[in-house]
Amino acid sequence: MTAIEETWQMIRTQNPDTPEVIVTLGAGSDLRGSGLRLGHFAPSRWVRADVEVHELFVGGEGLERGPVAVLGTLLHEAAHGIAATRGIQDTSRQGRYHNKKFQAIAHEVGIEVEHSRELGYSTTTVPEATERRYSTAVTALGAAITAYRRAEVAGAAGGRGSSNNGLSLACGCGRKIRASVSVAEAGPIICGLCEAPFEAPETDTDPE
Numbered sequence: 001m002t003a004i005e006e007t008w009q010m011i012r013t014q015n016p017d018t019p020e021v022i023v024t025l026g027a028g029s030d031l032r033g034s035g036l037r038l039g040h041f042a043p044s045r046w047v048r049a050d051v052e053v054h055e056l057f058v059g060g061e062g063l064e065r066g067p068v069a070v071l072g073t074l075l076h077e078a079a080h081g082i083a084a085t086r087g088i089q090d091t092s093r094q095g096r097y098h099n100k101k102f103q104a105i106a107h108e109v110g111i112e113v114e115h116s117r118e119l120g121y122s123t124t125t126v127p128e129a130t131e132r133r134y135s136t137a138v139t140a141l142g143a144a145i146t147a148y149r150r151a152e153v154a155g156a157a158g159g160r161g162s163s164n165n166g167l168s169l170a171c172g173c174g175r176k177i178r179a180s181v182s183v184a185e186a187g188p189i190i191c192g193l194c195e196a197p198f199e200a201p202e203t204d205t206d207p208e
Contacts, residue, residue, distance in 0.1 A: 003144035007137040021056035028059020038062040041080035060149030067141035117174035172196030
């Protein structure tokens with residue numbers, strides 16, 4: 001939590017429109033199979049001394065992806081925070097679809113976002129230049145991440161195992177398949193159209 005909070009402060013230093021937040025860390029998946037939530041920015045979700053404060057949520061499952069990917073999640077949510085500060089509507093469809101206004105702010109904070117039919121400009125990567133700029137934060141996050149949360153599997157008992165229907169996976173062009181947990185974990189399943197891997201959908205919901 002400390003490493004995440006300190007990284008957010010670094011982001012605020014370099015991007016002054018990034019707002020103050022209260023950081024929460026928890027489950028980014030559930031037994032309904034609704035996808036994996038790496039993070040979200042929720043405006044005015046907390047009240048501190050009668051002042052509304054925004055929420056930054058980080059999904060514990062996403063910690064498995066490593067410090068650079070977590071930095072990408074924080075920068076992604078910072079872009080949403082900047083949009084809120086500026087009064088810009090950067091998403092639609094209950095916060096799932098990321099429009100070109102979000103894409104512009106994402107580039108401003110130093111991340112690349114790829115377009116998909118279902119989520120818009122959401123899939124995030126961190127360029128090497130941005131990784132170097134936040135090298136201190138990457139090192140601190142890497143040292144701090146000593147565990148990650150196991151993802152829930154729909155139909156599982158006690159949060160483990162798999163259902164008869166398997167996992168719901170989607171590729172970059174929006175096609176969907178189902179695969180057993182063992183097949184999904186064995187290696188990438190590549191779409192023949194967009195050449196992107198089929199993965200559990202990542203949701204980035206900004207409830208308002």
